[in-house]
Amino acid sequence: MFVDLSTIGLVWPEFILILIAAWIYVGGTLAPGRTTWNVLAWSTYLVVFLVMLKNERALWHDVAAGLVAINGPLIVDYLGQVSRYGCLLLGLLITMIASRAGAERLATEVSGTIMMLVAGLMLVCRANELVFLFVALELISVPTYVLLFLGRADRASGEATVKYFFLSLIASAMLLYGMSTLYGVADGTTVISGTAEVPGIRGALDRLPAGHTSLFLIGWVMVVCGLGFKIAAVPFHFYAPDVYEGTTNINAGLLAVAPKVAGILALIRLVLAVVPADAAWGWPLMWVLAMLTMTWGNVCALWQQNLRRLMAFSSVAHAGYMLIGFTVALVAPAAGGVGATLLYLTVYALAGLGVFAALAYLSDERHEVDGVAELAGLARSHPWVAGALAFCLFSLAGIPPLAGFWGKLALFTGAVRVVLAGDGGVSSWLLVLAVTGVLNAVIAAAYYLRVIGVMYFTAPVTRVAAPGGMGAMLGTLACTLLVLVLSVWPGLAFRMADAADPLLRQARPAVVAAWRMEASAAFAHDGDLAGRWQKGGD
Amino acid sequence: MAAVLLPILVLIVCAALLSVGMFVVAQLLGPRRVTKVKQMPYESGMDPAHDARRRFDFRFHAVAVAFLVFDVELLFLYPWAVANAVVNRDQQGLARVADAVAVPMWSPGLVFAEMLVFVGLLSVGYVYAWRRGVFRWR
Amino acid sequence: MCGLLAQITVSHYLVVGAVLFVTGVLCMATKRNALGVLMGIELLLNGANVNFVAFGSKLLRADALGLDGQLIPLFVIVLAAAEAAVALAIALNFYNNHTTVDVDKAEELKG
Numbered sequence: 001m002f003v004d005l006s007t008i009g010l011v012w013p014e015f016i017l018i019l020i021a022a023w024i025y026v027g028g029t030l031a032p033g034r035t036t037w038n039v040l041a042w043s044t045y046l047v048v049f050l051v052m053l054k055n056e057r058a059l060w061h062d063v064a065a066g067l068v069a070i071n072g073p074l075i076v077d078y079l080g081q082v083s084r085y086g087c088l089l090l091g092l093l094i095t096m097i098a099s100r101a102g103a104e105r106l107a108t109e110v111s112g113t114i115m116m117l118v119a120g121l122m123l124v125c126r127a128n129e130l131v132f133l134f135v136a137l138e139l140i141s142v143p144t145y146v147l148l149f150l151g152r153a154d155r156a157s158g159e160a161t162v163k164y165f166f167l168s169l170i171a172s173a174m175l176l177y178g179m180s181t182l183y184g185v186a187d188g189t190t191v192i193s194g195t196a197e198v199p200g201i202r203g204a205l206d207r208l209p210a211g212h213t214s215l216f217l218i219g220w221v222m223v224v225c226g227l228g229f230k231i232a233a234v235p236f237h238f239y240a241p242d243v244y245e246g247t248t249n250i251n252a253g254l255l256a257v258a259p260k261v262a263g264i265l266a267l268i269r270l271v272l273a274v275v276p277a278d279a280a281w282g283w284p285l286m287w288v289l290a291m292l293t294m295t296w297g298n299v300c301a302l303w304q305q306n307l308r309r310l311m312a313f314s315s316v317a318h319a320g321y322m323l324i325g326f327t328v329a330l331v332a333p334a335a336g337g338v339g340a341t342l343l344y345l346t347v348y349a350l351a352g353l354g355v356f357a358a359l360a361y362l363s364d365e366r367h368e369v370d371g372v373a374e375l376a377g378l379a380r381s382h383p384w385v386a387g388a389l390a391f392c393l394f395s396l397a398g399i400p401p402l403a404g405f406w407g408k409l410a411l412f413t414g415a416v417r418v419v420l421a422g423d424g425g426v427s428s429w430l431l432v433l434a435v436t437g438v439l440n441a442v443i444a445a446a447y448y449l450r451v452i453g454v455m456y457f458t459a460p461v462t463r464v465a466a467p468g469g470m471g472a473m474l475g476t477l478a479c480t481l482l483v484l485v486l487s488v489w490p491g492l493a494f495r496m497a498d499a500a501d502p503l504l505r506q507a508r509p510a511v512v513a514a515w516r517m518e519a520s521a522a523f524a525h526d527g528d529l530a531g532r533w534q535k536g537g538d
Numbered sequence: 539m540a541a542v543l544l545p546i547l548v549l550i551v552c553a554a555l556l557s558v559g560m561f562v563v564a565q566l567l568g569p570r571r572v573t574k575v576k577q578m579p580y581e582s583g584m585d586p587a588h589d590a591r592r593r594f595d596f597r598f599h600a601v602a603v604a605f606l607v608f609d610v611e612l613l614f615l616y617p618w619a620v621a622n623a624v625v626n627r628d629q630q631g632l633a634r635v636a637d638a639v640a641v642p643m644w645s646p647g648l649v650f651a652e653m654l655v656f657v658g659l660l661s662v663g664y665v666y667a668w669r670r671g672v673f674r675w676r
Numbered sequence: 677m678c679g680l681l682a683q684i685t686v687s688h689y690l691v692v693g694a695v696l697f698v699t700g701v702l703c704m705a706t707k708r709n710a711l712g713v714l715m716g717i718e719l720l721l722n723g724a725n726v727n728f729v730a731f732g733s734k735l736l737r738a739d740a741l742g743l744d745g746q747l748i749p750l751f752v753i754v755l756a757a758a759e760a761a762v763a764l765a766i767a768l769n770f771y772n773n774h775t776t777v778d779v780d781k782a783e784e785l786k787g
Contacts, residue, residue, distance in 0.1 A: 018659075022663075025662075026662055026665050026666050029669030030669060131744070131748045131751055134751070134752075135751055135755065138755050138758075138759075142762060145759075146762060149762070149765060149766055149769060153772075153773070154773065155773045158769050158770045158772075161770075162710065162770050166713055169759060170704065170720065173697075173700070173717060173720035173723075176752065177720070177724040177727065179724075180693075180725075180728045180748075181727065183727075183732075183744075183745065183748075184686075184727065184731035603764050603765065606757055606760060607758060609757075610753060610754050610758075611754060613750055613753060613754055614754065617747060617750065
């Protein structure tokens with residue numbers, strides 16, 4: 001793994017984000033004030049987004065054609081490119097929603113820390129190296145601790161912070177231990193999917209003698225456990241309801257989205273990438289995790305009275321749905337399981353963030369909206385907020401024309417496609433999984449509809465104020481609008497998600513033989529990048 | 539299995555014997571002369587002003603946190619310094635290695651710039667801590 | 677003694693790493709003090725560090741340098757320090773709210 005100027009040229013957006021975040025920290029102490037620095041943060045995301053779009057046009061053309069570049073610790077492919085833009089958008093939305101978070105004196109810390117977190121997310125998108133991935137994941141975790149800490153100063157919040165901190169650290173340590181085992185098995189190289197000269201873990205595994213797989217299995221399972229914590233899969237979900245309940249609505253929204261995006265991406269980059277194509281041991285673990293996670297999450301969510309607890313269990317259940325895609329991908333790489341998961345993740349992230357944004361709009365640091373009952377009569381007092389909230393909840397429930405439905409459809413059809421292809425024992429297991437998924441969607445509809453029913457058909461108990469401010473309102477509207485766009489035009493999202501599926505790309509023959517070198521031409525020197533392009537087919 | 543574990547067993551026994559043995563030998567042979575000076579908490583330092591179990595000011599913790607971060611961050615300078623020494627000593631050898639593994643040789647200037655950026659970010663952290671009043675004592 | 681030392685292999689270091697990891701888990705499970713739990717975390721991370729160094733050592737490979745196995749622990753140590761810094765702040769905050777660092781006293785939120 002060698003790093004040169006072209007590598008730095010590829011990560012300049014993350015670099016800029018970290019520099020601006022540092023400037024926001026220091027600037028906040030020199031010139032306190034919320035609005036100025038929030039505006040700086042928003043415009044940073046926007047400018048970086050636009051400049052990236054302009055600069056990386058050549059890169060886009062290449063990755064869309066299925067080309068993959070390995071550069072130092074980075075892998076440049078369609079998944080990495082698409083998800084980086086998604087992360088920037090996520091950062092913009094979260095900063096909007098959190099524009100009134102925290103104490104006035106520490107307001108800049110909130111926006112700066114969110115920017116650090118977004119930089120970490122963007123690095124995870126293209127991580128192709130164990131330690132790079134680990135450091136990027138920690139660049140998400142540590143800001144999360146700080147944000148939980150900044151959230152509110154009372155007993156429940158402190159307890160939630162301590163709980164999340166310690167459990168997240170255990171998960172990180174398990175991940176690291178698993179990575180150390182992978183590193184040992186793969187004979188020194190830390191590249192996850194490499195070139196011909198540097199084979200990477202996957203390549204090293206193919207040449208492994210039969211007796212050595214047990215050590216690899218230990219590492220693989222520990223990595224799955226560590227990342228399972230990040231996405232709140234079931235044996236590792238127990239922190240979620242407590243932490244969500246204890247912290248603010250804004251932080252709960254962040255926890256529901258950021259670690260989940262990072263965990264899913266890391267699962268794709270690391271856990272799926274290192275499994276040999278003919279391995280029969282990968283999918284049963286994912287199958288069990290998926291079954292447990294979606295069923296347990298949905299059943300527990302049924303009798304929750306606290307909104308954030310309910311959303312916590314619902315986020316657990318959604319992680320379960322996404323694991324269906326991983327199970328499918330491990331059984332049949334060409335069935336498009338990862339693409340379905342990515343589509344589902346996008347839809348879930350937007351709708352989930354929309355729900356928490358609406359709740360944040362109804363709360364401030366003096367009073368957080370907690371109970372489901374507090375939403376009674378919201379449709380009359382705040383029809384717009386109630387409408388947005390209901391729309392996002394409907395989408396999460398997977399009611400047919402909405403985006404959530406398209407996500408579930410993609411996941412279930414992936415499973416059914418493998419069943420129809422017919423492979424004896426495996427296909428009947430997947431049929432059970434798909435049927436359980438559909439049943440779960442029905443259970444889930446019950447508790448989402450309960451919340452919507454309270455908003456629309458119950459007389460108000462107390463008047464709900466809406467002190468959350470302009471930012472939270474804009475965030476709610478933006479999330480709802482994006483979910484609406486995905487609901488109306490799901491085709492584009494389907495195509496992008498399929499193109500981003502790295503397993504599908506490996507199953508496809510190389511599309512383009514001649515490639516161009518303009519990619520990040522501003523920084524790449526004497527064609528280094530050019531030498532590293534490789535065909536997507538091998 | 540027994541043959542593999544034997545060295546570890548021997549090591550543990552040696553370590554235990556050594557630590558217990560030193561203790562016992564010190565007890566047996568060491569003269570104990572209790573004087574007033576030796577009973578002081580800091581034999582060669584200042585006299586402590588009060589009991590150790592009283593509350594400490596929060597500012598001590600803030601300084602401790604700042605020290606912890608800056609102290610350990612300097613760890614990153616260590617491999618850089620070592621690699622830099624090698625680069626200066628053996629330019630040709632390095633070029634041969636770079637040739638053998640078919641990668642372009644990195645430029646010392648780039649590595650130096652990277653370190654400058656790193657130290658720059660650290661000093662931003664210092665300015666932040668300073669402006670937040672970590673070092674303000676009154 | 678020389679004959680005994682010659683038999684030391686990577687597996688021995690792995691055993692040390694595993695013992696450190698398990699000790700860390702036990703420490704986190706049994707300690708009441710938030711700072712004690714933090715020490716358990718350091719043990720966990722260092723167990724993994726020992727693994728990395730062992731796998732990167734000359735015992736396993738004759739040709740390659742294995743330097744990455746020694747560099748990864750540097751990153752982990754720095755991360756651990758950053759986490760300890762955050763942990764101190766969180767523990768102080770916890771103390772201010774609960775007037776104790778006994779994590780068993782955290783019982784507002786029933787999981």
